[in-house]
Amino acid sequence: MSATMIKEFRLPDLGEGLTESEIVAWKVAVGDTVTLNQIIAEVETAKAVVELPSPFAGVVAVLHEQPGTVVEVGKPIVSFEIAGDDGADGSAPDSDAAAKREPNLVGYGAVLEASGRPARRARTFGAPATASPVRAAEPAAPVRAAEPASPVSAPAPAEQVAPVRAAEPVAPTPVETKPAAPAPGERPRSTPPVRKLAKDLGVDLEAVTGTGEHGLITRDDVKNFVGGGDLPAAAQELAGAAQPVGAQAAGFIPSGGERETRTPIKGVRKFTAAAMVSSAFTAPHVTEFLTVDVTPTMELLARLKASRAFAGYKLTPLTLVSKAVLIALRNHPTLNARWDDANQEIVQFNYVNLGIAAATPRGLTVPNIKDADRMSLLEISTALTELTDTARAGKTSPEALSGGTISITNIGVFGIDAGTPILNPGEAAILALGAVRKMPWEYRDEVALRQVMTLSLSFDHRLVDGEQGSRFLQDLGAMLADPGMVLAMV
Incomplete structure (x- = not known):
């Protein structure tokens, strides 16, 4: 008799004592079926961009983090719905045996070993031999915008398994066709230049609906909000003045019109x-x-x-x-x-x-x-x-x-x-x-x-x-x- 189980994959240490990594891109989406060691994400450490192989074979149930998010080592980043086997007598599956079949992703070298890449000897001071450089990434598959999946009850440690009764399988998360709105009390998602433009125009970003990826508020969203007559004429004129004209467009000022560009140091x-x-x-x-x-x-x-x-x-x-x-x-x-x-x-x-x-x-x-x-x-x-x-x-x-x-x-x-x-x-x-x-x-x-x-x-x-x-x-x-x-x- 088979059942389904939810397993969390927590961000491993991808280097020598690195404490966090940034999710660069997901290679999978909620509802996708993945195989063992399939590349599921690109993450950037303080040193390099690394391809992350899947430690499980199953269906992606939840993507806990969005691209651009910095995640601490040990935090869950993705949950999988995998098939289990309760055995002929209805007993619980042999979790110890299952654990032996799963790769133990501790450290970057283990991540590469799990993906089947050959290791090479390295005589590194204070570090064991690990693997050879990562192969070039395949073109990133687009990530489908989706509603937040139903929360998995009581997050368990990475090595533990929460069984789900066969009568109650986890349904695939439906695909959302419209950008996801920010959760109540959450800061509207936008970039620093867009926030500055909104401040100059007196626009409350909480009143603006983002049309960008995952509900990101863009410059056009702010301008359309202004152009829709929601602000006084003076503010609408200011929005028009933000467009580059004449010599400005041909100079250092980019097409967005900002005089400064700020890039996070990471x-x-x-x-x-x-x-x-x-x-x-x-x-x-x-x-x-x-x-x-x-x-x-x-x-x-x-x-x-x-x-x-x-x-x-x-x-x-x-x-x-x-x-x-x-x-x-x-x-x-x-x-x-x-x-x-x-x-x-x-x-x-x-x-x-x-x-x-x-x-x-x-x-x-x-x-x-x-x-x-x-x-x-x-x-x-x-x-x-x-x-x-x-x-x-x-x-x-x-x-x-x-x-x-x-x-x-x-x-x-x-x-x-x-x-x-x-x-x-x-x-x-x-x-x-x-x-x-x-x-x-x-x-x-x-x-x-x-x-x-x-x-x-x-x-x-x-x-x-x-x-x-x-x-x-x-x-x-x-x-x-x-x-x-x-x-x-x-």
Whole structure:
């Protein structure tokens, strides 16, 4: 004899101690049938956007949160109606056996394991091995606007199951064709610019019916409310004046007419800002510069690109510099360390997780290549390509953003010669690569047109003395000026 059960899925910790995530988009709607490990939502942590697989197979009964909502870890986000089996004798189902069949979504690595993606070994300080970067998301399915489903009585912990009698199945929530109105006492849903417009026009948003998604009040809703004769003529004229005209429309003022645009600080931008402030005011930064004739390295790069061994691989100056950094660290390990203030210890890493700063649509991220010190030049080339492609797609996993030991930022791609990079929190050093430029340069006691690059090295002066930082930069420059010097350093 079968019965139906309601199971809640609570938001898991999608990173290393992250306390909240934002619902970016639902991939399912109330009433949809989902399979085990089917992607049901995209959520944004403080580090990345993550696809969330379903821990159950069944029918979506309730979506507890709307897109754009920040949810604390452990809070229910979706409830499923699933089929159960009471057994032939009418006894209750074996909940223990059922629990063993369900994935235990604790932490981001488990989320990926539940979705059937292969895990890769990661030697991350203070964190277990987790999974590889998330695959690119499929196009989001539209979320149907629906009435709030009947509340599930007495929310139970995620691991508990509330049985429902077979005679009383949970009916699918009907589809609402009109925008859902806000609940009594709830603040009308709108954006800051719309609220400002309503305030300027003297419009009470509680009197306005929103036509946007899920009842969101739009600018047109406010203007239509004014245009309907509900306000004095003076207010209606003000509404008309809010439209951009003449030179305004062609200038900085957007089509909406606001002179300012306010964007909430959240997600990757919020995390990056907090991390950079903490780093800048915690670690005593020192930055040193070295300008190098990298003509031999650029010539080597051209030969490698033309060779059969590297056919099909993407080789750039960053590829060769990354390999040179890994070689230089063998003689200068103090730059591959961490200051543990809580335990008053210096943690020396015996592996290198090489961070690469990447500009993404969501802000700056620094994913890292795990165990880069064990990789060949071909493997580094492949890893860099995968890292940058994943970052630009906005799909870098939290695991890939954690556990870095030293970083490189390539500011040369923007035509910049030098800078003072801020340390990635928890790391002892970061190297900035400047643009490769043809410049007059002393070469064999004569002036010649050479390809020149400036290296900018910032390091934590608590961990790295000036001599150590200088010698590391000197060795790195020597290898780039004469790649044959590698033979003397390995």
